[in-house]
Amino acid sequence: MCKASIRFLFGNNIMDGSILKIENITKHFGGVYAVNNCTLEVKEGTITGLIGPNGAGKTTLFNVITGFYKPDSGRVFFKGEDITGFDPHIIFGKKIFRTFQIAREYREMSVLENLLLIPKNQSGERLWNAWFRGKRIRSQENVNIKRALDILKFFELDSKKDIPAKYLSGGEKKLLEIGRMMMVDLEMVLLDEPGAGVPPLLQNKIMDYIRKLSREHGLTLFIVEHDMDIIMKICDTIIVMSDGTKLAQGTPKEIRNNEAVIEAYLGKQNTIDEIK
């Protein structure tokens, strides 16, 4: 059977274990090519780091994958399905979740409510159920509330559960973003700088949790982060972007010693050990 037939019958991921494939994606804003003919893939069940200089196109690529931007050209495949240009809520329905570099909380809603609205297709969303299936709605809400409270406790935000999210500090808003991903069962999570603005002790706690999600539940994680301690510790594979396209890919050890990466990202004079 030829490759094209296999792809037609089983989808792209069957052939090589990748859950996400980016093929020749280009996205420009005016004359600036934020992502330029970028091709890369993420293997299922792995933690993959995405690093690169500021303005390399990392967040733009996340926005293209999760439907916030439509690419000018190229394709995005998730589990073999072409999801290019799908709206964000459709992508979320495929169990892909992302967090933002600059936290985007629902400002007027309480911290607890910010978590409770994440699960999709809740019984209470339907008018009919609100009249005739009150018990089911309450039971589902109780499960969600318990889960949300456990998450807030994990992030040490439980004492602030009832205040509007706009009153959280910058770092706390980041934690709330990450907390949202814990409200639902997911296939893939894209985290945009989860460590920024978070104290070191809590960073370690979050990273331990992420590792656990990957190892025990097979969740695939794709993480943009500038903190090399985090990236080198938890990633199986690291992809380096520069000028809108993939510069290198490898294990943390390979990336640490890659001359082109040191020049483009880490600085000629510095090794990672010297930086941290």
Add this chain to the structure above:
Amino acid sequence: MNILKVKRLTAGYGAQDVIFDVSVHIDLGEIISVIGPNGAGKSTLLKVLAGIIKPKSGDILFKGTSVLGKSPQYMTSRGLSWVPQEDNIFPSLTVLENLEVGAYLLKEDLSGRIDEVCQIFPQLKERMKQTAGSLSGGQRQMLAVARGLMMHPDLLLLDEPTSGLAPTLVHMMLEKIEEIALRLGNAVLLVTQTLDAVRLSNRGYLISAGAIKYEDTTEALLTNREVRDLYFGG
């Protein structure tokens, strides 16, 4: 000489106090770090110093005179620049306009000053006509700090200045902060979660639940077992 002396400051939002009885001081030529858990009151302290929030009690002496309740514009004109953690650029203005806004109190020609800050962040020079909203997260952070430098501040308040920056730029930023304090003799108050930035400072304060829990030299702070257990871990 103390450029800033904060005495027993209590402040918050509405009826909710966030910082309690906080006292800090900074000398010219010093870099001071403020560390602590999320929500401890670090950013609130900077907002009070910048004149954004009026304190409930306490006093703030800047260059020897009380500036309690003074407006942000007054504080800027006296030589204090504040670079917030969030909402720190004007997204609909161009990079150049953002820099000009940062120096709106200066009457002189700004081109030389703009060239100076662009030497620190060359990426900004290439994007002068681009709207700030179209910059990447790291580029926005560069612009925010560059704007804070436009007024030649005597005291620079930086809230997480290295957040979102690539390692090379973190180093450049830290070098610049060091230069502001050591070479130019100005003072920098730094809120940070980055260990390298803490190491750069002369002294540090650990804030927890709105109150100063520890104040010490950076070396002593970093080797304090309780601080390590509570904050850094391991």
